Amino acid sequence: xxxxxxxxxxxxxxxxxxxxxxxxxxxxATISISDIGPMPPAPPAAPSGQCPEGIITxxxxxxxxxxxxxxxxxxxxxxxxxxxxLQKYAHVQNTDSEGKPREPFTKIPTWWLGISLMIGGEFxxxxxxxxxxxALVAPVGAVGVFFNGIITTTWLKEPFSKQDAAGxxxxxxxxxxxxxSVPEVQLDLTSEFIMNSVLPDPRCWGYFLFVLxxxxxxxxxxxxxxxxxxxxxxxxxxxLISSVTVVASRAFSSILTDLLATGRVGELASPxxxxxxxxxxxxxxxxxxxxxxxxxxxxxxxxxxxxYTTFTLASVSGGALVY
Numbered sequence: 001x002x003x004x005x006x007x008x009x010x011x012x013x014x015x016x017x018x019x020x021x022x023x024x025x026x027x028x029a030t031i032s033i034s035d036i037g038p039m040p041p042a043p044p045a046a047p048s049g050q051c052p053e054g055i056i057t058x059x060x061x062x063x064x065x066x067x068x069x070x071x072x073x074x075x076x077x078x079x080x081x082x083x084x085x086l087q088k089y090a091h092v093q094n095t096d097s098e099g100k101p102r103e104p105f106t107k108i109p110t111w112w113l114g115i116s117l118m119i120g121g122e123f124x125x126x127x128x129x130x131x132x133x134x135a136l137v138a139p140v141g142a143v144g145v146f147f148n149g150i151i152t153t154t155w156l157k158e159p160f161s162k163q164d165a166a167g168x169x170x171x172x173x174x175x176x177x178x179x180x181s182v183p184e185v186q187l188d189l190t191s192e193f194i195m196n197s198v199l200p201d202p203r204c205w206g207y208f209l210f211v212l213x214x215x216x217x218x219x220x221x222x223x224x225x226x227x228x229x230x231x232x233x234x235x236x237x238x239x240l241i242s243s244v245t246v247v248a249s250r251a252f253s254s255i256l257t258d259l260l261a262t263g264r265v266g267e268l269a270s271p272x273x274x275x276x277x278x279x280x281x282x283x284x285x286x287x288x289x290x291x292x293x294x295x296x297x298x299x300x301x302x303x304x305x306x307x308y309t310t311f312t313l314a315s316v317s318g319g320a321l322v323y
Contacts, residue, residue, distance in 0.1 A: 065131045065132065066131065066132045066133075066136060068131045068132075069128045069129070069130075069131030069132025069136065069137055070128075070132060070136065070137075070140055070179070072124050072125075072127055072128040072131065073124075073125060073128040073132070073137045073140040073141070073143075074140055074143050075124060076121045076122070076123075076124035076125040076128065077121070077125070077140060077141050077142075077143040077144035077147075078143055078144070078147055079117055079120060079121035079124075080117075080118060080121040080122070080125075080141075080144050081144045081145075081147040081148035081151055081304060082114075082117060082147070082151060083114045083115070083116075083117035083118035083120075083121060084114065084118065084148065084291075084295070084300060084303075084304060085114075085148065085151045085152060085155065085156060085300055086110055086111070086113055086114030086117065087105075087110075087111050087114035087115065087118075087292060087295060088152075088156060088295045088300045089110060089114075089155075089156065090105055090108045090110040090111035090114065091105060091111075091292070091295055091296045092156070093108075093110070094108060101296075105292070105296075115288075118288070122284065125137065125249070126249045126252070126253050126280070127253060127257075128140075128253075129246070129249045129250045129253040129254070130253030130254050130256060130257035131257065133250075133319070133323075134246055134247075134250055134315055134316060134318075134319030134320075134323070135178065135316050135319060135320070136178075136179060138246065138311070138312045138315040138316050138319075139174070139175045139178045139179065139312055139316070140175065140179070141308050141311065141312060142171045142172060142174075142175040142308065144304065144308065145168060145171055145304055145305050145308050146168060146172075148300060148301070148304040148305075149164065149168060149301065149305075151300075152299070152300045152301045152304075153301070156299075156300065158299045158300065158301045159301070160301060164301060164305075167305060168305075171305070171308070171309075188254075188258075189250065189251055189254035189255065189258075189323070190254075190255065190258060190264075190267065191255055191267050191269075191270035191272040191273065192270070194251055194255075194272050195270065195272060198251075198322060198323060201322075203321045203322065204321065204322045206321065207247075207318055207321040207322055208244075211240055211241075211243070211244060211318075214240060215237065215240055215241060218236065218237050218240075219237060223237065227293070227297070228297055231294055231297075231298045231302050231303055231306050232306060232310070234290050234291075234293050234294040234297075235290075235291075235294055235303070235306055235307045235310050235311075236310055237290050238287045238290040238291050238294065238307065238310075238311075239287075239307065239310035239311045239313070239314040239315075240314055241283050241286050241287040241290070242283065242284075242287040242311050242314065242315065243311070243314035243315045243317070243318035243319075244279060244283045244318070245279070245280055245283040245284050245287065246315040246318060246319060247315075247318050247319060247322050247323075248275075248276040248277075248279035248280045248283070249276075249280055250319060250323065251272065251273070251276045252273055252276035252277050252280060255267050255272065255273045255276075256273070291303075291307065294307070
């Protein structure tokens, strides 16, 4: 949060912020710079450890909410690679000597076990988006890449090279940098705010139109020709669709946690949470279909790290544009 204003902390400064249209300021995280009005003169010298007069700084420490979001995301992304590798194991066992499936994979109990675990993991990821921003939750998915490397090497006996190890180290460094650099300024994503401020924004519509245009074009022109030549072909498509899941999850989870915390049932009078939930269900099923196609063709030591990279890029970009 913004730590100082005129030598004071934000919590002290909040007492001097004018009310606008009867809005309640619930926490420093909802305060914007434009809300801070004239303040009484600050003390001549700021006490040790505080900001000097007139300087506003950003704290890079994780708030309690962000820390909760990160912990939930870590737990979720420890389960998801197990789920993905159970699905991969089902595909491997279902492949005949000619490389073709013996039966539809939806008839295999192991595959359904993997899907069930994946739904559980993604549910907790959804919960994490209610506490922390997309730019913080999505990169934590790197935890899944590490667990995947262990599972695929020890259980599925897939090769693990020095290049793979170097890639994991690079991912770890990137995640540490991202998490330590996300500023503590969070939006209060209520139904009203989304309807009045988010949806009318051209960046929001530009993002959704881009996805609606690229997905069918990519599916019709690129996938049929190159799907078996490079893992990126299917995973780019999967990641674009998954980014919509993340954007919708951020809205739905924020509204839900706000409802549970404040009891404002008026949130349910808006179509926003229901439209967000519908988007989550449709896009999650859609992207899972493409992810399974990639796992049928390529090894999970290749699929999961590449998917993590494309998914993180698409999700963080989508969240930045929409919110």
